[in-house]
Amino acid sequence: MSSDTFDCALRELKQYRRRSMAVVAGYAITVSFLLIVAAVMLYSRVVQNITIGEAGTYFVTWLPSCGDISSLSEEDLAKLARGIIPQVCKDKCENCTGCNKKPVDLLNEGFVINTNTTRLVSTDLVAKIAGLATIKDASPCLLFRFRDPTTSQIFAVAGILPDSVAVSSTICNSIDLTSGNYLPASATGKVLVDTGFASNHGLEPGHQVTIAEEKFEIAGIVNTRARTVRSDIFMHFSDAERVINRRIQNPLEREANLILIESRDAAVHNQAIKDVKELMKGDSVLTSGCYYPAANALGLNTRLIWVFMIVIAIGTVLFAARIQFASVIERRRGIAMLRVLGWKTRTIIIQLLFESLIQSTAGSLMGIIAGSLVLLLVPVNQLLGIDATMTGVFSASLCLAVFLFAVIAGTLAGLLPGILIVRQRPYDVLRRA
Numbered sequence: 117m118s119s120d121t122f123d124c125a126l127r128e129l130k131q132y133r134r135r136s137m138a139v140v141a142g143y144a145i146t147v148s149f150l151l152i153v154a155a156v157m158l159y160s161r162v163v164q165n166i167t168i169g170e171a172g173t174y175f176v177t178w179l180p181s182c183g184d185i186s187s188l189s190e191e192d193l194a195k196l197a198r199g200i201i202p203q204v205c206k207d208k209c210e211n212c213t214g215c216n217k218k219p220v221d222l223l224n225e226g227f228v229i230n231t232n233t234t235r236l237v238s239t240d241l242v243a244k245i246a247g248l249a250t251i252k253d254a255s256p257c258l259l260f261r262f263r264d265p266t267t268s269q270i271f272a273v274a275g276i277l278p279d280s281v282a283v284s285s286t287i288c289n290s291i292d293l294t295s296g297n298y299l300p301a302s303a304t305g306k307v308l309v310d311t312g313f314a315s316n317h318g319l320e321p322g323h324q325v326t327i328a329e330e331k332f333e334i335a336g337i338v339n340t341r342a343r344t345v346r347s348d349i350f351m352h353f354s355d356a357e358r359v360i361n362r363r364i365q366n367p368l369e370r371e372a373n374l375i376l377i378e379s380r381d382a383a384v385h386n387q388a389i390k391d392v393k394e395l396m397k398g399d400s401v402l403t404s405g406c407y408y409p410a411a412n413a414l415g416l417n418t419r420l421i422w423v424f425m426i427v428i429a430i431g432t433v434l435f436a437a438r439i440q441f442a443s444v445i446e447r448r449r450g451i452a453m454l455r456v457l458g459w460k461t462r463t464i465i466i467q468l469l470f471e472s473l474i475q476s477t478a479g480s481l482m483g484i485i486a487g488s489l490v491l492l493l494v495p496v497n498q499l500l501g502i503d504a505t506m507t508g509v510f511s512a513s514l515c516l517a518v519f520l521f522a523v524i525a526g527t528l529a530g531l532l533p534g535i536l537i538v539r540q541r542p543y544d545v546l547r548r549a
Contacts, residue, residue: 143479151487256372275356296321296336476526
């Protein structure tokens with residue numbers, strides 16, 4: 117029975133080709149428009165997430181100096197002098213590793229962040245932070261305040277990994293250069309100098325600076341502006357380890373005093389800070405307030421996109437229903453004749469269902485092909501003025517989702533007017549027709 121009904125549906129569509137082609141064309145236009153709009157909206161969301169989502173998503177954490185050395189016993193102080201951390205210090209500072217690595221010039225030198233003295237932590241802790249789901253990148257940093265023995269000048273030196281994402285947002289990157297070159301990828305004995313420090317001391321790229329009796333060539337001058345961490349001189353992490361070891365009681369062993377962090381995006385920035393505080397067993401954090409409006413904007417953008425997509429989907433269903441309703445209304449006299457000839461209501465509805473399915477499938481397939489060609493051939497990113505591709509947005513899964521939605525919506529939309537017509541008394545329909 118179903119096979120015969122399907123054959124009848126095909127014959128009906130072939131007999132009225134113009135009407136069938138009009139319905140298919142209507143579907144094709146609607147589906148291609150839906151696919152293009154869906155792809156562009158999702159593309160817009162991805163680009164905005166990339167652009168807005170990275171606003172203010174950086175922060176720095178550290179452990180403040182405990183300041184309890186004066187309260188230690190003579191035995192504990194003797195242990196510190198031998199490089200042994202007393203148990204009392206271990207109990208108070210779970211993540212601290214630097215009790216026995218105090219500076220030679222305790223009054224003028226030390227591990228700092230801006231004006232605050234800090235403890236040391238193991239770089240293993242940096243790796244744990246980097247592995248958190250809310251974190252994009254974490255990088256160790258050594259920020260040490262030196263005193264020049266000849267001039268008594270005090271200045272800060274930051275040891276960094278220059279290719280780190282977290283470093284570029286919290287301390288400096290190549291965009292900050294005002295002259296010269298950025299630090300090369302490998303440690304080569306070169307440094308960057310902040311513009312203020314360079315101006316006060318008449319320094320330029322190519323000049324040399326002496327740090328802990330070692331000379332370094334100035335690769336470039338940088339203006340770090342209002343960065344979270346400020347320093348006068350920037351060098352490779354390994355170079356900083358070497359010069360700092362000359363100014364502390366015991367050498368560093370895979371340690372840092374700051375952890376520079378880039379969270380995954382503004383939406384999870386608060387959670388990222390909470391996760392890091394839990395690992396650090398401390399609450400010392402410096403961050404930017406930019407992520408507050410960025411997170412709100414991302415949430416609003418996502419909601420607006422979903423609302424717009426729902427409106428477009430509803431519009432698609434209504435348009436499909438309008439196409440099918442017009443087609444069924446045109447055939448109401450023929451449907452009434454079938455009822456008079458003895459066709460069962462169920463059989464007529466099944467035939468109308470097959471007709472809707474065939475037309476919606478053909479039209480949706482044509483619409484997917486047409487929309488895909490537009491998205492592939494038209495440079496959407498150039499038209500929108502955005503430097504990003506649609507890779508990951510326009511995909512086979514998106515096409516399949518739009519296709520299935522259009523076919524199901526079109527089939528059901530075509531079934532409803534058919535049921536309304538079939539339920540009318542055939543004699544009334546023939547009398548009005």
